[in-house]
Amino acid sequence: MHERELAQANAGSRTVSRRDERARARFGLLLAAPAVLIFVAIIGYPLVQSVITSLYDASLLRPGRAWVGLENFRSVLGGSTFWPILRATGVFVLGTTGLGVALSFLWALFLNESFPGRNVLRGLSLIPWIVPSTVGGFLWLWMFHGQFGVINGFLRTLGVLDRPIVWLASPAWAQAAVILARVWQAMPWYTLLLLAGLQGIDRQILEAARVDGAGNLRLVTRVILPQVRFILFLTTMLALIGNLQHFDLIWVMTGGGPGRATATFSVEVYQQAFQRWDTGTAAAIGVLWMGFISVVAFFYLRRLDVGE
Numbered sequence: 141m142h143e144r145e146l147a148q149a150n151a152g153s154r155t156v157s158r159r160d161e162r163a164r165a166r167f168g169l170l171l172a173a174p175a176v177l178i179f180v181a182i183i184g185y186p187l188v189q190s191v192i193t194s195l196y197d198a199s200l201l202r203p204g205r206a207w208v209g210l211e212n213f214r215s216v217l218g219g220s221t222f223w224p225i226l227r228a229t230g231v232f233v234l235g236t237t238g239l240g241v242a243l244s245f246l247w248a249l250f251l252n253e254s255f256p257g258r259n260v261l262r263g264l265s266l267i268p269w270i271v272p273s274t275v276g277g278f279l280w281l282w283m284f285h286g287q288f289g290v291i292n293g294f295l296r297t298l299g300v301l302d303r304p305i306v307w308l309a310s311p312a313w314a315q316a317a318v319i320l321a322r323v324w325q326a327m328p329w330y331t332l333l334l335l336a337g338l339q340g341i342d343r344q345i346l347e348a349a350r351v352d353g354a355g356n357l358r359l360v361t362r363v364i365l366p367q368v369r370f371i372l373f374l375t376t377m378l379a380l381i382g383n384l385q386h387f388d389l390i391w392v393m394t395g396g397g398p399g400r401a402t403a404t405f406s407v408e409v410y411q412q413a414f415q416r417w418d419t420g421t422a423a424a425i426g427v428l429w430m431g432f433i434s435v436v437a438f439f440y441l442r443r444l445d446v447g448e
Contacts, residue, residue, distance in 0.1 A: 187430075194423035201417045212424035221400065221408070225425075228315070229384070229404040229432075235319040236326065236386075237379040243323065244330035245372065249360065251331065252338040269328035277392030280321040284308055284393075311401035314394050318402050321389055326382065330375055337371030338364070377440035384433050405429035 194212050198205035216222050251262055268276065283290045286306035295301045307313040341364065349363045365372070387406035390396065396403035396411065403411070405425060412422035 190423045190426050190430075193419055194427050196420050198420040198423075199417050200413070200419055205420070208420070212420050213428070216421060216424050216428065221403075224400040225403055225405060225408050228400060228402055231315055232319060232322070232386075232390070232402065232404050233380060233383045235315070236322040236383045237376060239319065240323040240326050241330055241334075241372070241376050241379055244327050244375075245334050247327065248331045248334040248338055249364070251335055265331060266328045268325050271325070273325065273388040274392055276321065276325050277389040280317065280324075280389075281308075281393050284317050308394055309398055311398055314398055314401050318390050318393055321393060322383065322386060325389060326379065330379060333371060333375045333378070334368065337368040341367045373443060374440070377436060377443070380436045381433060381440065384429070384436065405432070 193205075195207065195209055196205040197208045197212075247265070251258065251265070271279075282288070284307040286292065286304050286309070289304075289307070291307070292301065292304040296304070305313070307317055345363060345367070346359065349359050354363065385406065386404070387410065390402055390404060390407055391410065394402045396407040406429070409422050409426050409429065412418050412425060
């Protein structure tokens with residue numbers, strides 16, 4: 141009799157426990173509902189509309205639109221501009237990510253050391269991140285100006301140049317200029333992430349390595365890098381996603397030129413939509429562009445789950 145009562149009590153407690161879990165789950169969904177609705181309104185709806193628009197021949201200059209199916213995608217992929225856009229995007233994204241993360245790691249190593257004025261220098265390092273992208277773009281535009289630019293003036297003063305170079309009129313120099321400007325702008329963010337990882341390393345590990353005779357290079361490659369490889373990977377993935385999305389600094393400095401040397405996906409979408417008024421083609425390019433970003437984001441989130 142006692143065992144039967146105990147079993148009934150346990151069954152009743154499990155029923156109550158399941159009821160409580162369902163109540164907590166419903167309450168959690170209720171709390172998350174506003175955020176989900178905001179996400180759907182701000183991101184989900186425009187995303188769906190972009191996919192729908194990519195299937196139509198649509199223009200901002202005329203009312204109505206005609207169904208064309210996948211014709212916009214065939215036109216983009218089979219046209220003469222897609223591969224130059226893909227190449228320009230690849231050069232910009234890989235250049236800014238590789239150079240930016242590498243320099244940020246070295247700068248984070250320096251800022252992680254103890255020296256007088258370190259906190260002041262850390263604060264000053266945030267200035268490029270605080271400056272709006274358009275302002276930073278105009279700053280670098282004037283620095284690279286062919287006639288009045290500071291860079292030409294400095295190099296001529298050193299005797300490196302005998303005449304000014306019109307930097308942004310050359311495809312190769314224009315690509316290098318926008319990469320340099322973007323690295324300058326994004327380095328503070330990358331540095332903050334990497335510095336947080338460096339500060340999580342146990343000082344005793346570093347001291348033990350130095351006692352064992354490890355030099356600076358060996359300390360970085362054999363001790364520090366293995367300790368921060370996860371945060372280094374996450375920083376690289378976030379940099380790839382951010383640089384794939386970047387637009388304003390490129391547009392201010394070069395407008396995608398000369399030719400299409402710096403015309404990334406973001407620049408091309410803007411030009412198709414607001415200069416050629418072809419919203420159907422712009423939406424198709426945007427969907428392809430979103431696909432590249434989604435692939436990078438997928439690997440980032442998958443690695444994040446593994447890390448957790």
